[in-house]
Amino acid sequence: MLKNILITGGAGYVGCVLTPQLLNAGYNIxxxxxxxxxxxLPKHPNLKLIEGDIRDxxxxxxxxxxxxxxxxxxxxxxxxxxxxDEKLSTSVNLDAFEPMVMAAKKAGVKRFIYCSSSSVYxxxxxxxxxxxxxxxxxxxxxxxxxMCEPLLWKHQGSGFTCVTIRPATVCGYSPRTRLDLSVNIxxxxxxxxxxxxxxxxxxxxxxxxxxxxxxxxxxxxxxPDEKIAGQTFNAGYQNLSIMEIAKIVRKVVKExxxxxxxxxxxxxPTDDIRSYHINSDxxxxxxxxxxxxxxxxxxxxxxxxxxxxxxxxSLTDDIYFNVKRMKRxxxx
Numbered sequence: 032m033l034k035n036i037l038i039t040g041g042a043g044y045v046g047c048v049l050t051p052q053l054l055n056a057g058y059n060i061x062x063x064x065x066x067x068x069x070x071x072l073p074k075h076p077n078l079k080l081i082e083g084d085i086r087d088x089x090x091x092x093x094x095x096x097x098x099x100x101x102x103x104x105x106x107x108x109x110x111x112x113x114x115x116d117e118k119l120s121t122s123v124n125l126d127a128f129e130p131m132v133m134a135a136k137k138a139g140v141k142r143f144i145y146c147s148s149s150s151v152y153x154x155x156x157x158x159x160x161x162x163x164x165x166x167x168x169x170x171x172x173x174x175x176x177x178m179c180e181p182l183l184w185k186h187q188g189s190g191f192t193c194v195t196i197r198p199a200t201v202c203g204y205s206p207r208t209r210l211d212l213s214v215n216i217x218x219x220x221x222x223x224x225x226x227x228x229x230x231x232x233x234x235x236x237x238x239x240x241x242x243x244x245x246x247x248x249x250x251x252x253x254x255p256d257e258k259i260a261g262q263t264f265n266a267g268y269q270n271l272s273i274m275e276i277a278k279i280v281r282k283v284v285k286e287x288x289x290x291x292x293x294x295x296x297x298x299x300p301t302d303d304i305r306s307y308h309i310n311s312d313x314x315x316x317x318x319x320x321x322x323x324x325x326x327x328x329x330x331x332x333x334x335x336x337x338x339x340x341x342x343x344x345s346l347t348d349d350i351y352f353n354v355k356r357m358k359r360x361x362x363x
Contacts, residue, residue: 033100033142033252037061039085039131040105045146047071047207049102049245054078056249063094064105067362068350071206086122088130095138100252102144103131108172109211109353117171119363124175129182132193142192143183144251149197149237149265151177152307159310162197162263169305180263187261194251194259199237199267199309201244203329204336210351214238214326217277218333219345221284221294230301232274237267237309240324247320254318264314268322274298280330287334 034057041050041062053060054075061079062072072078083090085105095101107120135143152160153167168174180195187193202214210219213236221227247266251259271279274296281294314320336342342351349355 033058035059035061035098036100036102036252037063037094037098037140038102038104039063039091041102042066042070042072042080042207043068043104044205044207044209045201045241045244046104047205048241049104049248050078051075052245053249053252058252061094061098063091067356067360068207068353084123085131086127088127088134091131092134092138095135095140098135098138098140100142100144101135101140102146102248102252104146106146106172106176107353107357109209115354115357116363119357120171120175124172125178128179129185132183132186136186136191141190142252142256143186143194144248145179145183145193145195147180147195147197147263148173148176149199149267149307149309150305151197152309154304155307158308160265160307161310162265162313184261192256192260194261195263196247196251197263197265197309198244199239199265201241202238202326203241203324204332204341205241206341208333208336208342208351209353210342210345211353213273214276214280214329215333217280218284218330219342221280222288222291222334222337223346225291225293226295226297227277227280229273229277229296229298230303232272232277232298234273234301234304234306235270235308236273236276236305237270237307238276238326238329239266239268239322240326240329242324243268243322246323247314250318250320258318262317264317264320265309265311266314266320266322267309267311268324269326270308271326276326279326283327283330284334287331287338
């Protein structure tokens with residue numbers, strides 16, 4: 032069994048749920064993160080924190096000493112490259128990737144789990160987008176996520192097991208919640224504005240609850256090499272239109288906050304045309320992974336967090352919004 036795991040970006044949105052989960056499961060975890068979004072990880076005797084940038088390959092290579100498995104989460108995410116310095120996205124999401132993989136392999140890492148994205152498919156009118164569908168990226172984020180996949184496969188081999196996951200849009204509460212992702216955005220506005228603005232509405236978006244995402248990463252650490260070596264898996268659950276998601280959000284928020292009364296849904300045009308319906312049959316067939324949590328579960332979890340005061344200043348604090356945060360700090 033792999034015991035010593037390094038997670039790049041382990042203090043981020045997914046990392047803040049995944050890291051404690053893996054610690055509770057008995058792993059020794061090293062989190063390598065810039066901590067641009069502060070540190071919400073609980074102290075633990077088997078947790079080591081390294082403040083570092085994945086572009087610093089030397090520092091990263093030193094961090095890989097005695098590491099057996101790597102979960103690669105760190106990136107400039109959420110199509111932020113549209114609004115930020117293009118060089119930042121290129122240097123972090125593309126240029127740093129292969130040197131990181133090579134450093135991991137050289138250090139004796141046995142397993143490398145790469146978090147790509149289902150947004151690599153861009154726009155597709157196919158009823159079911161499987162892993163062999165052409166990649167039609169609409170932004171630098173999607174493009175670079177796709178370009179890194181073959182760079183990883185160059186190094187896959189005996190003793191260095193590589194697997195790529197193309198997750199759907201993640202939703203739900205985390206100690207470092209992002210409120211710039213579709214389900215989370217709509218829930219925030221329903222609760223705090225009594226109004227949901229839907230941009231477009233017909234675009235199909237696949238979603239995955241954050242707990243399912245973390246359960247999948249844990250499973251990928253446990254499976255035998257031959258099950259996952261060289262494999263690419265879609266990981267999604269409900270494929271719904273933005274309008275369908277908005278209606279679920281309105282229903283749940285009205286149940287959780289009956290005192291709020293009516294919640295209006297307003298539609299407005301959008302230039303974000305990403306729309307695709309991903310098929311996740313392969314991951315169920317090959318490794319038996321089937322998501323358990325729904326969009327409704329994600330919305331209820333967020334409602335509970337709002338009630339408990341865990342998401343203060345949710346419309347204004349840039350801690351919840353990746354692009355705003357990076358702009359304020361002038362990150363390059």
